[in-house]
Ligand code: SF4
């Protein structure tokens with residue numbers, strides 16, 4: 001498959017707010033169930049092990065008009081909860097049997113309750129991940145939470161999830177994460193061959209399709225992108241942070257690229273990069289999932305950083321590792337996690353002499369000119385001073 | 387309106403207690419006492435007392451700054467230094483205050499805390515707030531993660547997790563900071579006092595069921611909850627304070643009087659009985675309150691008086707199960723309960739307190755309370771058949787208090803209640 005075909009397929013899926021793929025997947029076999037999850041991390045292995053399709057729901061993007069959702073949220077609350085409500089009340093997710101609301105912030109936390117009230121027939125679960133990272137404290141707690149999630153899914157599907165089911169799913173998701181990391185490394189090495197506007201839709205589509213299919217697609221994309229001859233431009237290399245929950249419109253990503261930036265690192269829809277190493281397959285699979293979260297997961301705003309002096313160090317290390325020359329800290333408006341973190345992350349960047357700019361967006365931002373100008377000026381300044 | 391609010395003996399006692407606590411905080415260098423910063427929800431005051439640690443609450447300091455009209459300047463200062471205009475204004479008032487000398491209400495500088503007791507209950511911002519302060523103070527930070535009651539109840543796993551953190555993180559951490567060995571019997575003693583004071587607080591709050599109501603459960607309520615929600619739960623002083631408060635409320639019931647307004651008159655002519663959800667605005671507190679009693683509106687129950695513990699639902703600190711009861715306390719604070727439970731609580735208040743409806747004061751920069759409040763209002767209206775209203779202000783940012791808007795909306799709401807009483811339909815008053 002050529003790059004353009006793969007990207008088109010992914011982009012079509014990403015733009016399809018009727019979730020045709022998931023509907024068809026469910027209809028293909030009697031008894032199949034779809035379980036949606038919101039940002040920023042959900043243990044997809046467990047959903048998969050239950051025989052369900054994990055479906056990433058990342059708001060409504062810039063293609064959907066929000067009519068009902070605004071009646072549920074004041075103007076000073078970010079956009080993703082209102083567009084998610086819109087998806088619900090317009091029947092776009094009426095085939096979804098369960099919804100997981102992972103801990104990100106109080107908005108998604110409270111949305112879990114709204115969902116319970118609005119859609120009482122859907123199994124809705126607020127999924128709280130630990131903020132204590134001691135294996136015998138937070139690890140123990142989290143293993144039991146995962147076990148409860150397992151039981152909830154068993155009730156939903158009416159079938160037991162065996163340890164071997166989970167192990168099989170862990171293997172598939174380990175491969176997925178490895179391939180995702182490879183795509184990211186490939187992009188960091190030769191960003192002109194794997195523009196972020198492509199990588200982004202490739203990742204988003206992956207959160208809506210069967211994992212084995214996505215694994216193949218990742219391999220196909222890398223092979224096709226490596227084979228394609230694309231010109232290398234005199235762009236600067238930047239990392240994007242602050243965009244882990246409500247997603248920017250694709251146009252915003254394209255605008256940053258058009259302004260002379262290669263995005264070589266990002267925290268867009270983090271789910272498939274949240275765990276940074278393979279989850280061990282042998283042994284107690286629930287414990288293994290718990291421990292991987294505790295010991296090998298990214299630093300992001302919804303996680304507490306226990307040690308003084310460590311805040312933002314992760315971001316600095318990532319920037320260095322992927323050879324970024326600057327950071328764009330791009331956050332959704334009214335996003336508590338990203339905005340409360342901003343001064344701390346940015347001061348760690350300053351200390352490491354990494355230039356940065358920051359701006360806010362909404363998933364339906366339409367005006368790209370100011371962003372293009374800001375990113376262009378930033379790129380120019382990096383070229384001038386580096 | 388007189389400039390000095392009229393005060394009852396309990397208020398004077400509380401004022402004196404607060405002054406003493408500020409004195410203890412600001413004199414730490416002379417006395418050698420250690421100071422912790424912590425939050426109101428999930429406040430572990432009895433535990434801190436076991437280590438002779440003085441409790442300083444940055445939320446309360448922000449409120450104090452708001453009431454003194456100083457918070458606006460602090461917030462602008464924080465925004466100038468890179469803090470977003472979108473985030474919680476308590477945080478910015480606190481951080482801005484540091485750059486303006488960090489002066490306590492007693493005129494003396496706040497000393498740096500020795501420990502940040504990050505009791506992480508019911509609000510995401512708490513976590514970031516103390517990460518931010520930790521950068522500044524570079525002192526030990528003890529995180530106590532309290533899981534959210536997403537399914538409407540706590541579980542054994544949640545409780546065990548909290549108790550384990552108390553045993554393995556919090557208590558050893560406080561021992562190290564203070565040099566004092568933990569004595570569980572000392573904790574039991576304090577918890578006994580807590581339970582006594584909690585009984586009296588609940589009794590006082592429940593008197594809002596009388597007509598006329600002898601209390602205002604929002605504007606007056608913020609005073610009633612003061613000692614229990616802050617640095618005094620577990621002390622003998624708090625026990626005495628609530629005995630005194632109870633006697634005052636009983637006196638008003640006997641005399642068929644309403645609560646005292648800041649102008650010193652008894653608010654007896656109560657036309658409207660409201661349940662209020664959300665924190666108040668502090669920068670225009672008295673003006674805000676006046677808009678209610680001028681129109682004859684008394685608040686008979688509120689959710690804000692439950693942020694630091696939902697004692698009216700039956701919970702009491704339990705000397706026989708000290709750590710477990712601290713865990714249960716943290717789990718049960720109002721904003722740690724899921725939205726369907728918040729709806730249940732508010733609908734129950736509207737019914738049990740025979741209120742005319744639910745008024746929501748939605749706080750611009752507080753997602754913990756605010757995200758979902760429109761849904762809460764719709765649901766409570768649907769269940770009770772009583773009209774709701776929605777106003778928007780901020781906690782301590784004076785830029786977001788529009789007196790004319792709030793007044794207008796309140797007046798429309800009261801008209802709607804009148805209409806409803808005459809048998810007309812109900813329609814929400816909202817933005
Ligand atoms: S965009 Fe930010 S504030 Fe909004 S739901 Fe996501 S994390 Fe929360």
Ligand code: SF4
Nearest residue numbers: 474509511752753754
């Ligand atoms: S509960 Fe609201 S007001 Fe209090 S700290 Fe959290 S965000 Fe701020």
